[in-house]
Amino acid sequence: MGAEENRPQTTACRPIHEVAGAAGLLESEVHAYGRYRAKVDLGVLQRLSDRTDGRIVIVTGITPTKAGEGKTTSAISLTQGLGRLQVRAALCLREPSVGPVFGNKGGGTGGGLAQIVPMEEVNLHFNGDIHAVAAAHNLLATVIDATLYHDRPIHIDPASISWPRTVDINDRALRNVIVGLGGRAHGTPRESGFIITAASEVMAILALATDLGDLRRRLGRILVAQDRDGSPVSADQLRLAGAMTILLKEALLPNLVQTIEGQPAFVHAGPFGNIAHANNSLLADRVALKLADVVCTEAGFGSDLGLEKFCHIVCRYGRIQPSAALLVATGRALKVHGGVSERASGTEDIEALKRGAANLAAHLGIVRAFGLPCVVGINRFPTDTDRELELVRNLALEFGADDAVVNDGFGQGGAGAEAMAAAVLRATELPNRFAPLYSADATVREQLDLLARKVYGADGVSISAKGNRQLERLGELGLDKLPVCIAKTPFSISHDP
Amino acid sequence: MGAEENRPQTTACRPIHEVAGAAGLLESEVHAYGRYRAKVDLGVLQRLSDRTDGRIVIVTGITPTKAGEGKTTSAISLTQGLGRLQVRAALCLREPSVGPVFGNKGGGTGGGLAQIVPMEEVNLHFNGDIHAVAAAHNLLATVIDATLYHDRPIHIDPASISWPRTVDINDRALRNVIVGLGGRAHGTPRESGFIITAASEVMAILALATDLGDLRRRLGRILVAQDRDGSPVSADQLRLAGAMTILLKEALLPNLVQTIEGQPAFVHAGPFGNIAHANNSLLADRVALKLADVVCTEAGFGSDLGLEKFCHIVCRYGRIQPSAALLVATGRALKVHGGVSERASGTEDIEALKRGAANLAAHLGIVRAFGLPCVVGINRFPTDTDRELELVRNLALEFGADDAVVNDGFGQGGAGAEAMAAAVLRATELPNRFAPLYSADATVREQLDLLARKVYGADGVSISAKGNRQLERLGELGLDKLPVCIAKTPFSISHDP
């Protein structure tokens, strides 16, 4: 591969209409946003409702380290690799948020020769989705304070307000604020705060909604406070669901861009992994499944977080049956799990790697607990030695992976990912025994117990007195059988970083 | 015109590519945003740099009342009327902000049969411009607080920070806040506040920038605080101008939509009139002037505000020479100025109208002071009697208007505005004696004096001791010859509402 090809950003993108057409979308189903981005009209789901869904592969990872394991790059190169194998493949990713882009995290568009384009537009504003989420979120916050101020139509208890404001930037000074100052004319002073937009419940709802009506219903059910009698106050009671839905009308449509090798990439919705469900939108998955034979979707953080939530929440609400998982690991990250510092992780260290492989084993166990075929994708770093890569491969197979393949998508694009893509393709053809760990009528208490034992490797779950009271309250409100969305640190499999 | 045509919102818009093509834009110069909106590449200015500019008409008004005088509707119907006269016309408007849309003001897309479409998309998010402004504004705010927190690279004096945060909604509870709470880890507590995005200095800069480089230079010069030695701290010193510019890259491009009769409408940038310069972007004016023979641009509030700022600020930075002004008035509003309550303004009252006409005379005087031909456009309200309309017309002529014409664009679209359009067209062909009231090297002090005497009808200007100190400080900083942008109440010609 020549040097001149190694500049993904300057690569001539294909016009988005070409990409969309090649993917099977009609021109009327594509709303272009500039030349290289589009939103996809949901009419396509209706048009292709009789078509059989493609197969979906969950790209997940071991417990993340600062060394990085390249999960997004793996998902992109898997898609590119499938393309090289002439498979009709599509990619689904979460949207990056502006905040971290200017912070210390890289963007979310891959790296090396495994990238999606146009990179800058995806990383900034991206079709306005995150701004629309923020606008809807903050409109609700404004109306809560206005209702509090006027003390009608609902008598809100100011101390009960649990709905923060949001800003799409990592603004430390806004985390804890007092609002409503300036005397009687400016409202009721309250301690409150801003969260990053990716952590907004509105973002989580956008990612799970199945259509505009479902979006509106879910928005209306948001609980934001209690009234003076202790009854919960919802967005519907504040008559806000309609206005919020209008603000989110465009944001609900999946965004379409492309990999630098031309496969369609649906980059849509970006709920945080530590508090929300950590996967791209269900609608993106659905559209991709109608158009492609194999859909590669990346789940946030390790399998204990993103994959668990995909299997329990996205699959349940989206009636999706995943076909396989690609579990991304690197020798470097396993050495860090084995006790080596990040700085030293570039040096061969077979013993550390063996120690750290316990983490790989644990994640493989989680994937297998869901009944999913699993390929371990070993992302090659320049400093990894062949001995190390071989060891990871052997350990992965020993721990029960269906296959384990080294991937050099970063260095070679789809060509470097062909072997991994072939292995994943084989895995999707294995008999599918996928099943959630708990049934749809499990109570929150039962769900917590199962997750603790089967995913986190605990003996059971210990719930504080306060937690028990809250669970009882959920039961009273009839909310005790909703699927649990665990908020936890991504930096270990337990709750202790 | 048949009844079925009287439903502007359901009118089939023409695809934006058709509108753009008819206006003379190449396909490569048009970035579609969905089917009916686009952003225009600035390359068109280069391509047509040799073409002579069209003529520009400033649509201004008498002092606004709550009764409303329909300035936006007049600007749209003037454009539509010119279209009926086979004139190659284009419209320039400010963008509405989301905040007021959900508040008590109507949207900014006209009314009746004088509208621009697609209405909802223009009123909400509109190509993300206002969100981009908010993101750039708040990124600067975040970095100020982070610099304060780390006390490097600049030692910012926390009490000197004058840069608020912004939110694109009228959120009373955010006007006065304390930020940086939560203990040492969350920053330095400070009293601060949020302004509405239309009031952001970033919005004002976006509206005045001539290209990306100019945008960056202007952003870099924003002063946000002082350091511990009292020296001003700029966005450039915080190394933020580049990142802010990237965030505003798309927002800088003028947006293109259409009137419901198909004329191109450039709706771009929305700086508030009471504190900023109250006109759409200079770039929208420039692009429109290259494409159309007559450009109708609406200036915010009365002639003492929007027109004055257009003439002194937009014309100076944009090297624009306006050809005429359309001064919008209604019988109803003049009666309110004559002392009648809004409720009673629907009843004929010749005496009140005569008293209120003093306001019309004053605004005509301001327009003439700039040497501009002036047509008074009398917006017809259903309750206005023919006697009243005739009286307004006669008074307008008596006060020195070049012409005065009743306009029924609201009721009949372009057809109802033909007579007014013809009068305006004639006015643009009169000899042009346009000149600003002060020269480019007038000091701030001289500008204030001239504005007070020539625009506000005062004997001179009285500056407080504090004001004098600030003026001296401007002189020291070499900023004393910048054009003044007066912040005043729109509700009278003086500073006292």
Next chain:
Amino acid sequence: MGAEENRPQTTACRPIHEVAGAAGLLESEVHAYGRYRAKVDLGVLQRLSDRTDGRIVIVTGITPTKAGEGKTTSAISLTQGLGRLQVRAALCLREPSVGPVFGNKGGGTGGGLAQIVPMEEVNLHFNGDIHAVAAAHNLLATVIDATLYHDRPIHIDPASISWPRTVDINDRALRNVIVGLGGRAHGTPRESGFIITAASEVMAILALATDLGDLRRRLGRILVAQDRDGSPVSADQLRLAGAMTILLKEALLPNLVQTIEGQPAFVHAGPFGNIAHANNSLLADRVALKLADVVCTEAGFGSDLGLEKFCHIVCRYGRIQPSAALLVATGRALKVHGGVSERASGTEDIEALKRGAANLAAHLGIVRAFGLPCVVGINRFPTDTDRELELVRNLALEFGADDAVVNDGFGQGGAGAEAMAAAVLRATELPNRFAPLYSADATVREQLDLLARKVYGADGVSISAKGNRQLERLGELGLDKLPVCIAKTPFSISHDP
């Protein structure tokens, strides 16, 4: 006078029981606080109820300057001078507050050879009065917030709370605070503030109460907030008047100390002059009037403040008829009023003195307006020249003073004040035409008008729209005939410093 006598602080005080006995108090009426301080039991008023009151002289001053005019020193030396004349004299002063003692003001115990002792104990804590006032004040504040928090028994509107907290120190950082933070368990966030204890309404009430029952009634009538329906909330409604009274039980008793020449000095209560009534307690005056033939009481700030309030408020509530006024002036201060800087005020400047004497004339006019005989006491400063002192004396007589005498109490104690004391004594024997400027049934509006014209030399009074609404509200509440207590800057006779 020998050098060894010139050390007032080391002077051997007489035991307080001796001072009390000489003043005519029984041992059972004296509660010693240490060896040199006491509180006086109110039983003495009962015991001596048949005895004719002595005469009372109000010690007042010209408009204060930073140069100082020595009013407290004059009051003390007048008492000492009367003692030298074998007159049974007593002194009444306000208590100093701890706050300013550690700030930039001197203590309130006089200077040179005109002092009261024990100085340090009077300046610090002084029998706990100010602490008791603060405790009672803050107890009420605590209960207001607790009532707000529990929302019973009264539904307090948080934005209406007008009762601050207090601290007996000039603590800038407490002036504006937000209280009630820390989440639901810690109350309702509110913007509030701390005032200095001397400015507490409780201090003003303590100074005006005539006995324990009157104290309780007045405390109970304090208005602190409104309920949700807009009705005023009083301390009585919060059931706090009793507890506050218990906390103030000892503080209500006048404190007894002595001048360094042995006269009894009642130093009791310290309401601020700019917002409260600026005089020592009415009970101290009453006790002193039963025990002494001539009582010297110092009124705060200039005659427009302390003397006006003494004549209208103290005299009305205490049924006291003052006999004369001593108006303290210095050549130095008059020169400052004449435009000389403080630094230059030590140099002879006859012209400046003449210009500044307008201030003396104005104050003389105020005193005469009340029908009071007036002696001007010219406090000698070392830098004053004989020519200057003679000029002040002549001008004072010319402006209508009954006499004008140079006083050197600072340098010589009572001996230096004999001439002034004799002049004052003669003045008290002049026919008494004392009368308040307005009658007890004047409305607040009428009082304001009279004060503006007769005291402040204005043409009348201009009341803002908001002020008018508040006056109407007072009328509705039946409070419109209470005596007005003007809050104004002490630094001029108008409201503009």
Next chain:
Amino acid sequence: MGAEENRPQTTACRPIHEVAGAAGLLESEVHAYGRYRAKVDLGVLQRLSDRTDGRIVIVTGITPTKAGEGKTTSAISLTQGLGRLQVRAALCLREPSVGPVFGNKGGGTGGGLAQIVPMEEVNLHFNGDIHAVAAAHNLLATVIDATLYHDRPIHIDPASISWPRTVDINDRALRNVIVGLGGRAHGTPRESGFIITAASEVMAILALATDLGDLRRRLGRILVAQDRDGSPVSADQLRLAGAMTILLKEALLPNLVQTIEGQPAFVHAGPFGNIAHANNSLLADRVALKLADVVCTEAGFGSDLGLEKFCHIVCRYGRIQPSAALLVATGRALKVHGGVSERASGTEDIEALKRGAANLAAHLGIVRAFGLPCVVGINRFPTDTDRELELVRNLALEFGADDAVVNDGFGQGGAGAEAMAAAVLRATELPNRFAPLYSADATVREQLDLLARKVYGADGVSISAKGNRQLERLGELGLDKLPVCIAKTPFSISHDP
């Protein structure tokens, strides 16, 4: 004892000079505060420096319950009982704070026929001590904020300020506040809070100071913040120790009142038990030990708190050797420790009492660990049955008490406490093997380990990473051998309530 004696509050107190004289104080050593209270001049310590100290008995208790065990009443009645035995006895107690008096706790003056008088004056203000502590504390706080504001003479890091403000009332709304608001003129906004005065470090220092010089040195060493370089900032660096000492000059003198049977009672200083050292002032103990043969001093909360701190802190700084302990228990409280609700604790329940007696055993163990003879004083409640009282007595003896005696001081005053007093007297004559658990050169780490094992019955101590860093920091500052003052919940012997 006749009914008319059963009204302690109306009992005619003896004048305080008589009580003082009978106790052996000279008139010049007694500063009366009203008729029934006094402060004792420290000169008495000098005068009697050669006299042998009396013996001191620490009155301590089992772990407190809401049922109450009557420790203060036991201490008073022990003193009264000793009086009946013709022993020259004196009582030492902490001062109550105003705050809790208006809250839910009773006052601190005993109950029934075991009381100190004058009750109200002791409960309110009491000679101004707590106000003086608050004034000194808040003066320091003011100067910290003023220093921060002026940024000189020390560059204080605002986030490092650890010195709160204080108020002598339980004011929930002041626990968490933001100070310094109101713009640049009013200081630097900061999150701060108010503590109750009993919890002030100034109160703790007052209670431990041995004379005025020692007080000043200790005040000067208070650390309040860090400067920008991270160096600690002390009161001495802010030049505040002198002013604070002056404010505390009178407060340092022990207060003298009397039991209702006439024994001298020194009620002085009131540091909180949960965070401070929980005992009356060391100076009160010292003066009492010079005057009486047996001094009864009450230590706050259970033996794990007040007695531990008395033995390690007061004895070390005051060179005091205690002679015995009276461990107060009640059947009722032991039943509550045995699992019975407070409501049911009035019913006989032998089994619960046996279970709860484990608490008594643990406290006896703590007392014995210090080598102190120990009498268990069983406070009789009306509902306790003879079987229960007998059981407590037997268990106490079984657990190793030197004696165990039922006390009815509440019902009968000194007469009801004679048997207990006699037992205590015998205990004080036993061989004294008192020794602290750790030596004066033990490091903080060693102290914590010993306290955990010997007092709290733990296997050792586990220190968090943050705690370890702080201990290292103490070592660097040379503060690592100061005696530890444990802040813990009084409601169990462990750290978990």
